Amino acid sequence: MPNITLSIPPDVYERMKKHKEVKWSEVARRAIIEYLEKIEEKFEISNDELLKMLGEDFVKDLESIPDEKFEEYYEKTREAEWKRLKSFTTRTS
Structure with missing residues (x-):
């Protein structure tokens, strides 16, 4: 070991x-x-399980977001997650 x-x-x-x-x-x-x-x-966790956990109101709100805004939010979230993971990796190495 x-x-x-x-x-x-x-x-x-x-x-x-x-x-x-x-x-x-x-x-x-x-x-x-x-x-x-x-x-x-x-x-x-699957996407369906996550959406079920978040509830119907969240799903309705999500469906009402225009595609352009969704793409913008997705890019911001992906960038933030990359920074978080990079920071975590740096701190633990």
Whole structure:
């Protein structure tokens, strides 16, 4: 199994040392797995499921947007998402 190194603040390390019974690598492993599942989960919802969750009023509002405005909003959203993902990748690397 591959190993990774984590940096934590000194005060957290001191608190962890008080609980020698805890397998901290297992805690970190589970937290990473849960986080991955959480961020990967968002890509597993279908468009129909999403629209159903957002409700009929949202769908009506969405259908009333002119194609030109929709394309403009789409481009802005795509650019914002790219910046967010790029920022996230930069912070975690």
